[in-house]
Structures are given as C-alpha cells and as structure tokens.
Amino acid sequence: MPHDAIVLLGVNHKTTPLAVREKLAFAAGYEEPLRALGQLEELREYYLLSTCNRVEVLFTCRDVEQAQHRVLDLMFGRTITSPEIKQHVYRHVNAEAVEHLFLVAASLDSMIVGEAQILGQLKEAYRHATKAGCSGFILNKLLHKSFSVAKRVRTETRIGAHAVSISYAAVELGKKIFGDLARKKVLLVGAGEMAELAAEHLVRHGVAEVVVANRTLQRAINLARCYNGRAIALEELPDQLRQVDIIISSTGAPGLILQKEDVRPVMRERRNRPLFFIDIAVPRDLDPAINDLDNVFLYDIDDLHNVVEMNKSERDKEAVKAQRIIAEEKLKFGRWLANMESTPTIVQLRAMVEHQVQAEVEKTMGRLVTMDEQQRRGLEKMVAAITGKAIFPALHYLKADNHCIGLPERIKTIRELYFLDTVANDQEEDG
C-alpha cells in the first residue's frame, strides 16, 4: 500500500524567460487558482506559489501522469501552448520534489542566492493554502519542514551574508561607504532591467527615495511610480547630484554623460558628503576619472563583477554546506514518509488482532455491550493489553532500522504472515 506521490510542477527564472513568466504569474492572488485546483478530484492535497521569479504547484495524488496532465492544463494551458509547457515546465516527483522545495525555501534556487525574501513568500503562499483548506497531513509536514530547513541553512551557513550578484555587490559596497542606507537617496539614470534590479535591492535595504532620470520621460515616470519616487528629465542631472547619494547609470548613450569636471564643483556644495556612482552601462556612461575625486567612489560593471567573483568561492563553500543540510533533511523526511507507509499496516494489524481477541472474550464472557460499565471497561482494557503484547514483535520488526531488508519487503512479510490482505478482502466481501 504505497503512499500518495508528491509532485511538484513549475517554472522558474532558470527555465523560463521573463516574458513567459509574466503571463503565468497569478497576479490576482491565490484564492481563484486554489479554488480551480480544488475542482480536480485527482488531487489530494495541493498548494501554489507564485512570485515574480517562479510559479510552482505542489500536490499529492495517486496517479501522477493523469493528475499532472490535468494540473498543467488548468494552470498553464490557458496562457501558453503545450510545446512551450514541455519546454519550460519542470516536474519533480517524491524525493526530488521534497529536495526542490527545500532548495527554494533555503533560497538556493533564487536568482539572488541567499536572499531572504523567498521564505516570506513561501509562508504567505502556505497561509493561503491552509486558509483554503487544501493542504493536508503530508503537505503540512513538508512545508513546515521546509521552513525549518531554510532556517537551519541560514543559521548554519553564511550563504545569506555574501554578495552574489551585481546588485547585491552594489548594496554591499554602498553599506561599506555609507554605513546605513536608510535616508540615502538613489538616482537611476536610464531605466534598464539591471538598473531596476539594483534599485529594487537598494529599496529593500531601506533607501529613502528613488529618483529616475530617463531620455523618455514617460518610462521614467512609470518606473518611478513603482518605488514611490519621482521622475526628472535627463537635463536636470547635474542639479540632482547635490541631493542624491547613490547614482546608478545604465543609459544606452554612446559617449560619457558625466565628466569629472561636472562632479568636482558638486562635491563642494555637498560639503563632501560621499557620492557612490555605479556605472552598469556598456559602453560606459561615466568618466572613470571621477573615481579620483575625494569622497567619490565609482564602480563600473567590471569592478562589480570582480566583487561578485571574490565572493563566489566563499559562497560556493557555503553552498556545499547548505546542500549537505538539505540532503540530510531530505533523507529525514523520506524516512518519515516511509514510516507513513507502514502506518496503515499497523492499524490494520491492530484492528484485526483486537477483533479476534474481543471475539474470544465475548465467547466466554458474553457480549460486552450488555455488561455493566465497570466490568466492560476492565475487559476492554484487557483486550487492548493483550493486543499490544501480541502484535509487539510485528511492530518492532516494522519500526526498527533493518539494513538487510527494506521496509516494503518487511511490510509485505507482515501482511502475508497475518493474512492481512486476504482477511481484508474477506471482510469486504462479508460487508
């Protein structure tokens, strides 16, 4: 009697381009899709995670192929074609699904490895699933386990402490220069995807304001709205340098847009408060000589790459440690699942033996229901005790670690020994 299969279907930033992910994400919240999943009778328990980098469905079912087909149809079929599904969607079953969930929770599968946000999103998604009543015994255990795995990885490794991407490196450097990023202002010059990512990071680390300057003002206004910032025209740039502290430049301009001589007078007006320029444009937007000014720090894309590389070897060590933790937890969960497998057998065995003992008792003592309260209780206790004693060797055989004989094998032995399957069939036939 095998347990239900655990299946995970999804897309993430590694398999799927942003344009497709955008279409698949459930922007309107979890209630609607969870209700839709509830209509599928193949699914026992299910839960759904949708973030800007991934959409994943986790469910337990009997028939993997059929359930998978139905879920894919429902979740993804409306927005993308089936060849696209085949190309982008990954499927993990049982141990693999468990491992994948742990990796996601521990932020090892994130775009920015080690970022902490994903755990919050996971918890949020789980909260919706429990509210909708669609997670059950197995998923509850699995998700709670994934939270504790994430916590373990965070406390036992330093994976979260390292700069692992360009924008993360920028934040790290900003912290080394400014100490605290709160009350600092960021100016985005040009509104590319990289700049956006960096800005998002900085906002997450508490910068006070985001100002966006762009050639086309409309784009600037749109982006500024995302961060509650304001938009300015490109011509106002030198003026703005007086007020902002971090400048991220990513325009497509062919030449330099800011020279050393533009920045020098600004520093006097700023009373030498530090300025941090990040130039992620190729070709470069900012004069490299700007870095020579006191209290001004300029990093271009290559410099940032070096920072990332520097942290990488350190991070890889931490990642190995984190993988080890996850492998360990996966094994533990696997053992729990396997024990789940033996539970129905134990229940059945106990019921059968108890049934027989009670039948024998009733043969000599008369029917239990007709006895007075006290006597019946005493006899019931005796029946339970005899049952316990009688099935103890079998339980011990099932539960103890046995390296020579696998658990399924042992379950089979017990079932055959006690005629559990035939008895059950007989009873069903009787019923």
Next chain:
Amino acid sequence: MSFLLFQSCVVVYLLATAAYLVFFLTQKNTLRQTGRVIFLAAFFLHTASLIARAIETGQTPLTSHHEAISFFGWSLGCCYLSFCWRYAVKNLGAFVSPLVFALMLVAAFSSRSMVSLSPALQSWWFPVHALITLLADGFLALSCIGSIMYLLQEREIKKKRFGLFYSRLPSLEILDKLNHHCLSMGFPLFTLGLIAGSLWAKQVWGAYWQWDPKETWSLITWFLYAATVHQRFTVGWRGRRVAILSIVAFLSVLFTLWGVSFLLEGVHSYAS
C-alpha cells in the same frame, strides 16, 4: 602593591591584544567577547594600580614619565570603552589594544622612581592641567586610530582590490564619525589643558607663557588641531583629508610628549 597591579595589568593587556588580533584574523565571534572581557579586566587592574600609586606617593601620580605614559594608556582605554559602549565600531579593539599595550610597555621600561614636585610648583592647577591634557591625548589618539582605519578602508574601496581590511573594517561613514566625535571631544579638552597649564605657570612662575620647547610644541599641535577642526566643521572637509590631518596632528602630540622631553631641555622635562 601598585607595582604588582601595574605588572599584572600589562600582562592582561597583552592577553587582550592577542585575543583581539586573533579575532581580527579569524572573525570568530566568541573571541571578540573574550577580548572585550579581558580588556575590561585589564582596564580595572590599571585603574586600581593608578589609585594605589596615588596613595603610595601621596600626590597625583602624573609627575614621572612612567606615570604620565601609564595614565595616557589609561585615558586611551577609557575613551575606547566609552565608544564601545555608545557606538558599534567593528574591530576597533584590534587597533586600540596594541597601542595601549605599547604605551604600557614604554611605561614599564621607564624609571619607576617617585618624582615629587618642588614645593614651588605645587598647586591644584597641576593635576587639572595634567589630567585634562592626557585625557585629551586619549581622544586624539583614538581619532588617529580611526583615521588610520579610514585610510586603510578607503584605499581598498578606491583601488577596488579587497584584501584583509575590506570585510573586517567598519564602513567609512562610521570611521569618519569616530574621527568627528574624537575631535569634538579631544580638541576642547586639549584647549582647556593648555589654558590650565598657562594659569599654573602664571601662579608658580608669574608668567602665562614662557616659550619653553614643550609649550611651543603644544602650541604647534594646538594649531594643527585647530586647522583640522576648522576644515572639518566650517569648510566641510571630511574623509581622507581630515584623516591625514588628524594623523599628522597626532604625530605632533607624540613629539610633544616624547621628542621634546628627550631631545630638548625645558621646564617640562621629567626630572632625571
């Protein structure tokens, strides 16, 4: 008694320095706690030794070279602990404790014989002058340490080559703040110390200012710090330039303290 306390506090300072330096290299958090506890213990021993010395000699124990340097070390420790208590400056201890230990070594190797002031010089202006000046020196030494850390950190960030210091030193902002606070404490104290000294001179010699080498050098030091403070607080210099000025000015403090005493003769030279 005071000697025993002094000896033991030198040893404990050595332990604290070792703990801080090992922590600096390995970054194991338990060591930092250990370092701090040991340093605190050394500081208390040191305080006790100063008090014991004061009781033994029956005067403010600042008359001999040994006593003055020992008190200098104490005031540096005092400033450091007061900063530890108010601000978190990562790894400051690894820089401060060796300096304190070095000062204690210098004190340990100078003559411990008691020097009493001639009756003509005895006045309550003496302890005021000496205490305030040496306390100011403590703050100024801390500003120098902060400036050195700033320059090390700034160099790595500017050159984009991250070595030993980048991850271990605090942010530039914090180091600059450290310099700011130390200057704004140290400079007024230093000024007060100068004034107290000249009032003392007026009382015992009849003249506020005698232009002996120590006084001249103190004035030079004062002007250096005045320039630093002016640039910092009115012109708005910060970062590298102020750090360099602070270091130069502190070198002048050291010269005033030692160079003048041993190279040039004057009323301040500790009696030999």
